[in-house]
Every structure is written in structure tokens, then in C-alpha cells.
Amino acid sequence: MTTAPGHVPRVAEPPGYHDQKADHLSRLRKIEGQVRGVTRMVDEDRYCVDVVTQIGAVTRALQEVALGLLDDHARHCVLDAARSDPEHAETKLSELSLAMRRLTRM
Template identity: 85%
Template sequence: MAAAPGRGSRVAEPPGYHDQKADHLSRLHKIEGQIRGVTRMVDEDRYCIDVVTQIGAVTRALHEVALGLLDEHARNCLLTAARSEPDEAEAKLDELSLAMRRLTRM
């Protein structure tokens, strides 16, 4: 049984990002390395602006991954639901809207 939208829904089908999973994992591993680099910069007492610049780069990289996941959700999960189950499509649209709000909250 699927959980309520936004609550870590589990479905039998693979997630919408399934075909891009390797790309997402690769990007996330690079981001992980960037985070370690920022940690090292702070440990080494690097110049504040340089640290903040790197944090900005990490933040942008994470946003790009999130935007890719949202795009794949819309193109796969939402579109599939719209074609076969209008009520489910409405729920998926609400879920997408909520996720976009959470992503853009600063």
C-alpha cells in the first residue's frame, strides 16, 4: 500500500528516475566529495569568502540533482498517472507542487 503523498510513498514500479539512477549517484558522489572539500577548507582556516563560494557551488549542484528528480517525476510518474488514473494524477500533481515548494524554501 502506498503512503500519503510526500510521506515516502512506495510503489511496485521502479521510481521515475530509474533510467538515470547511475547519473544521479555519480553526481551525488561528486557532491559528497565537494562537502569533504568544504570541511577541509574550514579545518584549514581558509578564507571565509572562498568557503562560502564552495558552499554555493554545492548548493547549486544539489539543486540540479533535485530538479532532475522533479523533472523525471513529472515526465514519468505524473504523466503515467494522467494517462491511466486521473485521481492518481491529481495526487501526483499535488505531490510535485509540494516538493517544489520544499525545494525552493530558503
């Protein structure tokens, strides 16, 4: 089986965000509501600048969730791997780096 360039294989272990899962899900549900609100705004022909302002708020909220997930990954997955297996730590650092690159592409 071939993988895409830059793809890091996943191992079956609890995700680094496991302890924060409820918080992340709560924030994502709020964001989901915000997106539905933006959809309503467009449907109701609201002023375009107001719609764009709300889209910016949704974007920032998603970025905050992503940063929280990256922080969890660094504090749990990377740190645990660095303590137990330096080779595995390199893999986790590569995942972190790739995820940061993906997040910062706009």
C-alpha cells in the same frame, strides 16, 4: 495510522528517476566530495569568502540534482498517471507541487 499534513502516501512502484539513477548517483558522489573539500577548507582555516563560494557551488549542484529528480517525476510518474488514471494523476501532481514548495524554501 495518521500522516503529517501535506504528506502524500507512497505506492510501491519504480521511481521516476529509475532510468537516470546512475547519473544522479554519480552527481551526488561528486557533491559528497565537494562537501568533504569544504570541510577540509574550514579545517585548514581557509579564507572565509573562498569557503562560502564553495558552499554556493555545492548548493547549486544539489539544486540541479533536485531539479533533475523533479523533471523525472513530472515526465514519468505524473505523465504515466495522467494517461492511465486521472485520480492517481491528481495525487502525483500534488506530490510534484509539494516537492517544488519544499525545494524553493530557502
